[in-house]
Amino acid sequence: MPGPAQKTGVVVGGGISGLIAARDLARTGVAVTLFEAGTELGGCVGTHSVAGLTLDSGAESFATRSRAVPDLMEELGLGDAIVQPNRDGAWLQLAGDDVAAAAQRMPQSGLLGIPADPRAPEIVQAIGRAGSARAALDKVLPVGSLVRRETVSLGEVVRARMGEAVLRRLVAPVVGGVYSSDPDVLDVDSVAPGLRAALAKHGSLSGAVASMRASAPAGSAVAGLAGGMGMLTRALEKDLLALGVNIRTGCPVTAVERSGSGWLVSAAAGAAPVEETVFADALVMATDGPSASDLLTGSVPELAAARPGPGPGVALVTLVVDQPDLDAHPRGTGVLVAADVEAVDAKALTHATAKWQWLADSTGPGTHVLRLSYGRALSAEDSAAAARTSPVKRGDEDLFAQALADASVLLQIPLGVDDVVGWDVVRWVGALPSAAVGHHDRVAAVRAAVEAVPGLEVVGAWLAGTGLAAVTADTRTRIAGLADQLDQL
Numbered sequence: 001m002p003g004p005a006q007k008t009g010v011v012v013g014g015g016i017s018g019l020i021a022a023r024d025l026a027r028t029g030v031a032v033t034l035f036e037a038g039t040e041l042g043g044c045v046g047t048h049s050v051a052g053l054t055l056d057s058g059a060e061s062f063a064t065r066s067r068a069v070p071d072l073m074e075e076l077g078l079g080d081a082i083v084q085p086n087r088d089g090a091w092l093q094l095a096g097d098d099v100a101a102a103a104q105r106m107p108q109s110g111l112l113g114i115p116a117d118p119r120a121p122e123i124v125q126a127i128g129r130a131g132s133a134r135a136a137l138d139k140v141l142p143v144g145s146l147v148r149r150e151t152v153s154l155g156e157v158v159r160a161r162m163g164e165a166v167l168r169r170l171v172a173p174v175v176g177g178v179y180s181s182d183p184d185v186l187d188v189d190s191v192a193p194g195l196r197a198a199l200a201k202h203g204s205l206s207g208a209v210a211s212m213r214a215s216a217p218a219g220s221a222v223a224g225l226a227g228g229m230g231m232l233t234r235a236l237e238k239d240l241l242a243l244g245v246n247i248r249t250g251c252p253v254t255a256v257e258r259s260g261s262g263w264l265v266s267a268a269a270g271a272a273p274v275e276e277t278v279f280a281d282a283l284v285m286a287t288d289g290p291s292a293s294d295l296l297t298g299s300v301p302e303l304a305a306a307r308p309g310p311g312p313g314v315a316l317v318t319l320v321v322d323q324p325d326l327d328a329h330p331r332g333t334g335v336l337v338a339a340d341v342e343a344v345d346a347k348a349l350t351h352a353t354a355k356w357q358w359l360a361d362s363t364g365p366g367t368h369v370l371r372l373s374y375g376r377a378l379s380a381e382d383s384a385a386a387a388r389t390s391p392v393k394r395g396d397e398d399l400f401a402q403a404l405a406d407a408s409v410l411l412q413i414p415l416g417v418d419d420v421v422g423w424d425v426v427r428w429v430g431a432l433p434s435a436a437v438g439h440h441d442r443v444a445a446v447r448a449a450v451e452a453v454p455g456l457e458v459v460g461a462w463l464a465g466t467g468l469a470a471v472t473a474d475t476r477t478r479i480a481g482l483a484d485q486l487d488q489l
């Protein structure tokens, strides 16, 4: 129970943003209750058990372009567990009659697959001489309206500057892997903040990419935790319990309303058909975008117009296989697949035991963990056609058979049912936020509306951007602001 003068806070959502928000708020002396709809904490940073191994079911790494995640991990005592992925890097599978000949190492010097030098040999290998010559026109074409227009898709920027080959053969496979979306759907300012400003400054897209790459920290772009990213969720949970946070899993929040200078928050109380209502001086919404908008529109009407659409649905198939031929890591840490590769349905394959040494150590030689992902948000015309085959609607057995066939093609090593020692399908529906064109402006509108309401903060990937680095940095900044506000009450 909070003391008589103690401020109270409610955090809605127990994904990584909600856990961080609850922790940072509790550390300032606020009595915090956290409601999570699901039975487990962590949201996209969850775990599952396959063939006796505890594996990440969603996020399995974090970007190291900022110190946000490593600093948090050090605070939580996880600093020594931070590990780099195997340096082998990933491969790119392009379309071609000869699947093996159409695979190559993923060029490293780009941003979301956009090359800093379209004449580099590995880029010419991927897009051909004609594609490279077209991409090089970027250096001489006038910048034009691309930098002035209010909203532009990533696809439009890349197509206009560098042509179709760069877009389809380099950029689409990368953004398909990260955002599960087609580049024509994505808002360039949301997924590549600063790119249009750099384009205006340098006069070319390749110059913009080169300058942004130069200012990124040296070394590997991502890191992980020995033991998996699920350790971050567990460490945050342990810290919340030590801080006295009241953690309520299995309790979806059903309504929030303003009450004096604070908030009344109603949640379904577990399996019982009763609702519980608590008062809080401060409210933090840390859910997906549609849920936050729906819960808040009664108190912040401006959010109705800024409600985002649901994000893409993704299905992940994890295979644990006994196949010593995979010890040679035939495709490095995994493969990103171009959308027009007809022999394969998966958009990406992660060879997890090739990527993470700690995992290879725990399986031993000959046993491998492969994770294949299915599904990407398409442009309006393509999505109508694809709706019938949505990966999240396909049955488990169907996806398992598909994954086994796709892994055999991508790795060029036949894998049969008898090689499989365990498998699982995890579906993420709406967990990746929509970053569709216009998203950048929507985020600005939400931020402005929320700022005008005292005692309220809204965090999470739908506003901060996909990925643990973005979510962690943004949540911590915003909760520090909220704590300052509470101090002044």
Ligand SMILES: Cc1cc2nc3c(=O)[nH]c(=O)nc-3n(C[C@H](O)[C@H](O)[C@H](O)COP(=O)(O)OP(=O)(O)OC[C@H]3O[C@@H](n4cnc5c(N)ncnc54)[C@H](O)[C@@H]3O)c2cc1C
Binding pocket: 012, 013, 014, 015, 016, 017, 018, 035, 036, 037, 038, 041, 042, 043, 044, 045, 057, 058, 059, 060, 061, 062, 063, 251, 252, 253, 254, 286, 287, 288, 291, 314, 316, 428, 431, 432, 459, 460, 461, 462, 465, 466, 467, 468, 469, 471
């Ligand atoms: C398959 C997958 C792989 C990924 N891989 C990576 C990666 O390798 N590296 C990386 O940096 N990022 C990765 N990401 C992205 C990253 O995981 C997310 O950006 C981040 O975890 C989002 O955190 P969040 O707290 O904003 O949202 P979420 O994790 O979605 O959490 C939101 C929580 O709110 C809860 N909730 C919703 N409504 C209510 C309600 N009414 N009441 C109570 N609770 C509610 C939900 O149940 C959920 O637990 C991946 C994402 C996915 C889906």
